[in-house]
Amino acid sequence: MHQRRTAGGYSNNNNYYSNGNGNNSHFNNNGNNNMNRRNNPYDPERGLSASDMNANIMEQQNNDRIDQLSDQVALLKGLTIDIGNEVREQNSLLDQMGDGFASTGDLLAGSLKKIGTMLQSGGAKHMLYMVGFIVAVFVLLYMLMKIGK
Numbered sequence: 155m156h157q158r159r160t161a162g163g164y165s166n167n168n169n170y171y172s173n174g175n176g177n178n179s180h181f182n183n184n185g186n187n188n189m190n191r192r193n194n195p196y197d198p199e200r201g202l203s204a205s206d207m208n209a210n211i212m213e214q215q216n217n218d219r220i221d222q223l224s225d226q227v228a229l230l231k232g233l234t235i236d237i238g239n240e241v242r243e244q245n246s247l248l249d250q251m252g253d254g255f256a257s258t259g260d261l262l263a264g265s266l267k268k269i270g271t272m273l274q275s276g277g278a279k280h281m282l283y284m285v286g287f288i289v290a291v292f293v294l295l296y297m298l299m300k301i302g303k
Contacts, residue, residue: 272280 269284273284
């Protein structure tokens with residue numbers, strides 16, 4: 155006799171090979187829940203069949219991977235938003251710098267125009283004052299750079 159395991163231990167009954175009507179046919183499917191495992195992969199004593207268990211494990215692994223991928227996508231979305239905000243800020247600063255350089259260029263052009271007008275009307279005395287002023291500015295800048303080191 156073949157013993158099979160039940161919830162309470164091992165059993166010696168012949169129901170495993172019997173279809174319930176006394177006919178000991180191993181391959182008979184008439185009303186027997188404990189058929190050959192090749193004909194019916196579901197075993198009520200074990201729960202799920204091996205293929206069902208594999209499917210459940212694969213499904214759980216897929217769900218875990220989807221959750222990980224979702225977390226990574228959310229992280230990338232946050233980084234992308236932060237990068238977009240940073241680019242907007244940098245563009246704003248660059249626009250302000252461009253405006254500042256444009257106004258400085260206009261101021262410098264106006265100053266050069268005034269210096270040209272002054273040179274044309276003043277003569278050699280004004281030219282001497284301007285050269286002295288430029289030399290004084292360069293000396294002052296040189297001294298400031300020397301002190302800064």
